[in-house]
Amino acid sequence: MQLQEAQEKFIQSWGTLGSHWGINRTMAQVHALLLISAKPLSAQEIMDALKISSGNANMNIRALIDWGLVFKELKPGERKEFFVAEKDMWEVIRKIIIQRKKKELEPVIKVLNDVSTVDENTPEAEEFVRVVQDIRLFAQKADSTLEGLVKSDQKWFVGTFLNMIK
Amino acid sequence: MQLQEAQEKFIQSWGTLGSHWGINRTMAQVHALLLISAKPLSAQEIMDALKISSGNANMNIRALIDWGLVFKELKPGERKEFFVAEKDMWEVIRKIIIQRKKKELEPVIKVLNDVSTVDENTPEAEEFVRVVQDIRLFAQKADSTLEGLVKSDQKWFVGTFLNMIK
DNA sequence: CACTACTTTCAAAAGGTTTTGAAAATACAA
DNA sequence: TTGTATTTTCAAAACCTTTTGAAAGTAGTG
Numbered sequence: 001m002q003l004q005e006a007q008e009k010f011i012q013s014w015g016t017l018g019s020h021w022g023i024n025r026t027m028a029q030v031h032a033l034l035l036i037s038a039k040p041l042s043a044q045e046i047m048d049a050l051k052i053s054s055g056n057a058n059m060n061i062r063a064l065i066d067w068g069l070v071f072k073e074l075k076p077g078e079r080k081e082f083f084v085a086e087k088d089m090w091e092v093i094r095k096i097i098i099q100r101k102k103k104e105l106e107p108v109i110k111v112l113n114d115v116s117t118v119d120e121n122t123p124e125a126e127e128f129v130r131v132v133q134d135i136r137l138f139a140q141k142a143d144s145t146l147e148g149l150v151k152s153d154q155k156w157f158v159g160t161f162l163n164m165i166k
Numbered sequence: 167m168q169l170q171e172a173q174e175k176f177i178q179s180w181g182t183l184g185s186h187w188g189i190n191r192t193m194a195q196v197h198a199l200l201l202i203s204a205k206p207l208s209a210q211e212i213m214d215a216l217k218i219s220s221g222n223a224n225m226n227i228r229a230l231i232d233w234g235l236v237f238k239e240l241k242p243g244e245r246k247e248f249f250v251a252e253k254d255m256w257e258v259i260r261k262i263i264i265q266r267k268k269k270e271l272e273p274v275i276k277v278l279n280d281v282s283t284v285d286e287n288t289p290e291a292e293e294f295v296r297v298v299q300d301i302r303l304f305a306q307k308a309d310s311t312l313e314g315l316v317k318s319d320q321k322w323f324v325g326t327f328l329n330m331i332k
Numbered sequence: 333c334a335c336t337a338c339t340t341t342c343a344a345a346a347g348g349t350t351t352t353g354a355a356a357a358t359a360c361a362a
Numbered sequence: 363t364t365g366t367a368t369t370t371t372c373a374a375a376a377c378c379t380t381t382t383g384a385a386a387g388t389a390g391t392g
Contacts, residue, residue: 006281
């Protein structure tokens with residue numbers, strides 16, 4: 001397979017995957033492009049490579065920087081900005097977990113805590129509290145596991161992960 | 167807090183969470199409604215409770231059945247169908263993992279395998295293959311871990327999960 | 333069979349998200 | 363300061379997904 005074809009396939013595929021993971025298609029494609037680039041790219045190069053508008057490029061590069069998946073790099077003597085991707089896959093996963101935990105898991109736990117204060121004075125209320133408690137327990141377990149994972153270093157995670165599959 | 171308010175909050179919250187997990191809003195709300203219902207509900211009851219159309223209800227109930235998150239229940243002497251949710255949270259997670267693994271992880275692994283056959287005859291090609299191999303390793307590790315998890319029983323998973331956080 | 337209750341389909345409408353690109357803002361250089 | 367390259371903003375347009383609801387289909391009942 002030719003390099004260019006392979007690169008395009010990879011970018012498409014990463015875009016599709018990203019869109020299922022709270023990262024929009026273009027954002028994931030920009031990340032993919034930077035991942036496989038041997039050198040930092042300018043906004044213009046990204047726009048050209050992916051055939052996207054300046055607004056779109058700007059917005060998604062910014063979001064990637066917010067997520068900690070891309071870094072700005074300034075070259076001495078160059079006015080324009082260049083961008084490089086976080087290439088360590090474990091770091092990438094960690095960064096995504098941090099965002100999603102904050103935006104999804106934590107709000108849900110808050111709601112579960114709130115609603116579990118309902119009075120158990122009818123069979124319906126009992127069933128409700130039972131289900132909510134069950135989910136709450138699970139959510140808290142997931143939360144502390146992910147918290148540990150985020151704080152841990154790479155080696156520990158790889159080791160534990162491998163242990164799981166034995 | 168009143169039961170009804172708590173139920174509505176829970177359904178909204180589950181809907182929002184679901185929409186980040188490849189389960190559309192309404193589908194997740196139907197699941198939430200059935201989760202906290204002490205008895206099986208008919209399509210009409212679901213339509214009324216969530217104020218959705220028959221087409222919408224039908225489509226999402228079907229999808230939930232496909233995912234194995236909801237079961238059809240027939241009551242003797244009743245013509246209409248009733249529905250109950252899978253209430254075991256570990257089962258719910260397993261069912262979701264099965265779907266997402268099949269629809270997301272497996273296609274990506276296929277693409278990674280394909281594109282890693284590119285010739286390493288330039289620095290760009292070398293960088294590309296290096297990044298792809300790295301991701302491939304990770305993806306395969308994730309795949310086998312999830313496969314193990316899906317095949318495992320609940321206790322093993324809880325145990326391992328807890329061990330991870332120590 | 334005809335009637336009725338219920339389920340399913342699907343084209344059109346609504347709703348939501350992403351993208352565009354022109355204009356404005358910024359920042360450096362001369 | 364003026365000119366130029368670059369980045370940022372944002373309203374409108376394009377695009378994609380979900381929802382509606384009427385009509386068609388299905389199946390049990392008398």
